[in-house]
Amino acid sequence: MDQTTERPTTRLRRLLQGPDILMAPGCFDPVSALLAEQAGFSALYLTGAGLASHVVGVPDIGLTTMSELLEAARRIVQVASVPAICDVDTGFGSAVNVIRTVREFESAGLAAIQLEDQVMPKKCGHTEGKQLVPKAEMVQKIRAAADTRRDPDFVLIARTDAIAVTGLEDALDRAHAYGEAGADVLFVEAPRTLEEMRRITREVPGIHLVNVVEGGGKTPVLRAKEYWELGYRLVIYPISAWTASIKAIQEVLAVLRADGTTDRYAERMVSFQEMFEVVGRSRYAALERKYAAREP
Numbered sequence: 001m002d003q004t005t006e007r008p009t010t011r012l013r014r015l016l017q018g019p020d021i022l023m024a025p026g027c028f029d030p031v032s033a034l035l036a037e038q039a040g041f042s043a044l045y046l047t048g049a050g051l052a053s054h055v056v057g058v059p060d061i062g063l064t065t066m067s068e069l070l071e072a073a074r075r076i077v078q079v080a081s082v083p084a085i086c087d088v089d090t091g092f093g094s095a096v097n098v099i100r101t102v103r104e105f106e107s108a109g110l111a112a113i114q115l116e117d118q119v120m121p122k123k124c125g126h127t128e129g130k131q132l133v134p135k136a137e138m139v140q141k142i143r144a145a146a147d148t149r150r151d152p153d154f155v156l157i158a159r160t161d162a163i164a165v166t167g168l169e170d171a172l173d174r175a176h177a178y179g180e181a182g183a184d185v186l187f188v189e190a191p192r193t194l195e196e197m198r199r200i201t202r203e204v205p206g207i208h209l210v211n212v213v214e215g216g217g218k219t220p221v222l223r224a225k226e227y228w229e230l231g232y233r234l235v236i237y238p239i240s241a242w243t244a245s246i247k248a249i250q251e252v253l254a255v256l257r258a259d260g261t262t263d264r265y266a267e268r269m270v271s272f273q274e275m276f277e278v279v280g281r282s283r284y285a286a287l288e289r290k291y292a293a294r295e296p
Contacts, residue, residue: 201231
């Protein structure tokens with residue numbers, strides 16, 4: 001099938017069944033999404049923590065509303081031409097709330113959403129102090145999501161944070177139950193060792209996702225090929241571009257403050273022309289020429 005006419009949902013499913021691990025870098029605004037696509041990535045991960053930071057200016061502790069996240073996701077999907085996965089935290093409430101969440105994000109053009117089994121207010125996956133909803137409650141939320149989607153290829157990702165709260169055995173049990181309830185991809189958050197990772201992919205049938213959190217995360221940071229060899233099919237990098245951008249902004253502002261000019265940092269900055277070209281200035285210029293008013 002021509003990829004330009006293939007639905008993002010169908011393309012994502014095809015990529016998940018492909019011969020290589022699928023790498024999805026974290027995006028937090030349209031520019032980061034465009035840069036990831038231009039770098040050659042085949043899928044995007046709309047990071048809940050990154051969106052909370054960039055859209056609202058708050059930490060990842062459940063303060064972002066559905067409408068804020070949905071609008072940010074819409075803006076990214078409008079400019080991206082590769083499938084986008086969106087972290088929707090707990091689905092913003094009960095199973096009934098999840099029904100609306102699925103309808104809204106599917107209609108917005110997302111290829112997948114990720115639901116997690118934390119109690120609200122939720123916390124970032126690699127931090128402490130998390131609490132879980134009962135397994136049965138999360139199972140019903142997944143069932144509600146599966147029953148609601150209109151496109152059968154719309155991908156449902158179920159995350160459990162049980163390792164940090166109740167241990168690996170409960171995490172494995174929950175992952176089993178979530179897969180049976182209708183989750184297409186299983187996300188056992190924050191395994192701490194290679195052996196835990198092997199147990200997850202070996203003992204729980206299904207497609208597995210691993211979350212790479214550099215600079216302080218609990219999961220071993222490996223090459224993508226090594227995750228594939230451990231049995232994972234999807235690897236997300238939610239903070240890579242986000243933390244790198246924060247560092248770059250801190251550096252250039254420090255130079256500007258100290259020197260009164262950015263000359264010392266100029267080689268690390270894109271040109272004025274390249275800045276505009278990232279967001280398609282040439283394409284819009286062509287459209288301006290095409291539709292310019294002309295006298296008869």
